[in-house]
Amino acid sequence: MPVPAAGSPVRPIPGSGPRALPPVIRGAGTALLALAPLALALLALAPLALAPLALAPPAAAQPDGTVYETEQARLRLAVLAEGLASPWGLAFLPDGGLLITEKPGRLRVFRAGRLSAPVAGLPEAAAVGQGGLLDVAVDPDYAQSGWVYLSLAARGDGGLGTQIWRGRLRDGRWVDGELLFDMARKTNAGRHFGSRLAFDPQGRLYFSIGDRGDKPRAQDPADSAGRIHRIARDGTVPPDNPFVGQAGASETAFTLGNRNVQGMATHPQTGRIWMHEHGPRGGDEVNLVRAGANYGWPEVTHGVAYSGATISARSSAPGLVDPLHVWVPSIAPSGMTFYSGDKFPAWQGDLFIGALKSRLLVRLELDGEAVIAEERLLVEEIGRIRAVETGPDGHLYLLTDSTDGLLVRLEPAG
Numbered sequence: 001m002p003v004p005a006a007g008s009p010v011r012p013i014p015g016s017g018p019r020a021l022p023p024v025i026r027g028a029g030t031a032l033l034a035l036a037p038l039a040l041a042l043l044a045l046a047p048l049a050l051a052p053l054a055l056a057p058p059a060a061a062q063p064d065g066t067v068y069e070t071e072q073a074r075l076r077l078a079v080l081a082e083g084l085a086s087p088w089g090l091a092f093l094p095d096g097g098l099l100i101t102e103k104p105g106r107l108r109v110f111r112a113g114r115l116s117a118p119v120a121g122l123p124e125a126a127a128v129g130q131g132g133l134l135d136v137a138v139d140p141d142y143a144q145s146g147w148v149y150l151s152l153a154a155r156g157d158g159g160l161g162t163q164i165w166r167g168r169l170r171d172g173r174w175v176d177g178e179l180l181f182d183m184a185r186k187t188n189a190g191r192h193f194g195s196r197l198a199f200d201p202q203g204r205l206y207f208s209i210g211d212r213g214d215k216p217r218a219q220d221p222a223d224s225a226g227r228i229h230r231i232a233r234d235g236t237v238p239p240d241n242p243f244v245g246q247a248g249a250s251e252t253a254f255t256l257g258n259r260n261v262q263g264m265a266t267h268p269q270t271g272r273i274w275m276h277e278h279g280p281r282g283g284d285e286v287n288l289v290r291a292g293a294n295y296g297w298p299e300v301t302h303g304v305a306y307s308g309a310t311i312s313a314r315s316s317a318p319g320l321v322d323p324l325h326v327w328v329p330s331i332a333p334s335g336m337t338f339y340s341g342d343k344f345p346a347w348q349g350d351l352f353i354g355a356l357k358s359r360l361l362v363r364l365e366l367d368g369e370a371v372i373a374e375e376r377l378l379v380e381e382i383g384r385i386r387a388v389e390t391g392p393d394g395h396l397y398l399l400t401d402s403t404d405g406l407l408v409r410l411e412p413a414g
């Protein structure tokens with residue numbers, strides 16, 4: 001029997017025909033309900049009863065229960081929520097709740113099949129260009145501390161810059177808010193804010209800031225743009241940060257020479273933090289986060305300017321870190337997770353990365369710190385993928401980048 005191409009839909013699979021997803025209903029307010037089979041049957045009998053509610057429109061790319069045959073797993077998609085406004089980050093709470101940011105500046109909690117109203121009292125995000133409310137992360141000691149972390153673009157003296165906050169959620173409100181990091185040099189550019197969040201096994205917080213569309217900033221030791229930073233969870237500078245004590249240097253900086261990092265993930269066994277970054281035209285990269293390392297932007301790159309003009313004739317140079325994996329042409333990566341669940345045994349230890357421009361999910365197979373294979377899943381099936389996380393239930397969760405964004409769960413199809 002011929003093996004379908006990776007990620008291509010199979011209609012139908014003999015002996016296990018596609019099963020319709022529970023439809024998602026757009027409520028009058030913010031709640032989204034997945035219908036129980038009984039309710040479905042009632043709807044079929046009395047469609048007019050639905051009049052006050054608008055059934056989700058049949059979007060062209062809407063997953064429909066199709067079984068996808070991939071290299072190492074058969075899977076189906078479940079749409080858990082839709083109508084999200086440019087969702088950007090997602091993070092799981094210990095109780096199974098899921099925090100979701102929306103770029104215009106809203107944070108919602110998805111729990112037991114329902115999406116909450118926006119959390120009230122959040123710090124104000126500047127939704128300009130690529131800016132807005134970006135990533136969200138849950139404290140490694142959340143059960144004791146209750147801290148939730150946010151990255152966002154904010155307006156201040158001189159223009160826009162990336163900020164890092166923490167606060168607690170209480171009765172649907174953001175309380176105890178603390179500004180942990182505020183980019184000193186703000187500009188009016190609407191691009192390259194970063195910003196992903198990750199923790200190392202010691203509980204230190206890493207966050208990324210892009211070059212703000214101004215390439216030389218990524219190589220200026222005194223700047224905070226174009227690099228990864230590391231802070232303690234209270235915002236203080238760890239004394240062993242690599243640039244501490246260097247005159248004029250940003251002491252929160254942990255790397256430099258990064259163009260715009262929108263994916264970071266901590267390896268579940270090694271504790272090492274991996275990242276990817278957007279190249280210009282071509283030259284998206286996967287790298288390991290190393291203390292004090294210079295990743296070379298814009299001195300070295302595998303890409304060219306959007307105009308086609310040369311940015312650098314070099315793709316490698318002494319003292320600058322070579323990427324572990326490069327995409328030419330660019331896929332525009334966003335979001336990243338190591339798969340560590342039990343639902344897809346063959347994927348254990350693989351690195352999953354969403355793609356915006358290429359509208360797909362990448363699976364990278366690793367051998368230690370080497371990337372040895374790439375598979376492209378869900379190509380053009382659900383649109384631009386902004387975020388991907390492994391859930392505590394062992395499924396993979398995705399957010400699609402759209403003004404009508406989806407929360408999607410990948411489930412094994414047997």
Ligand SMILES: [Ca+2]
Nearest residue numbers: 285295296297
């Ligand atoms: Ca590089």
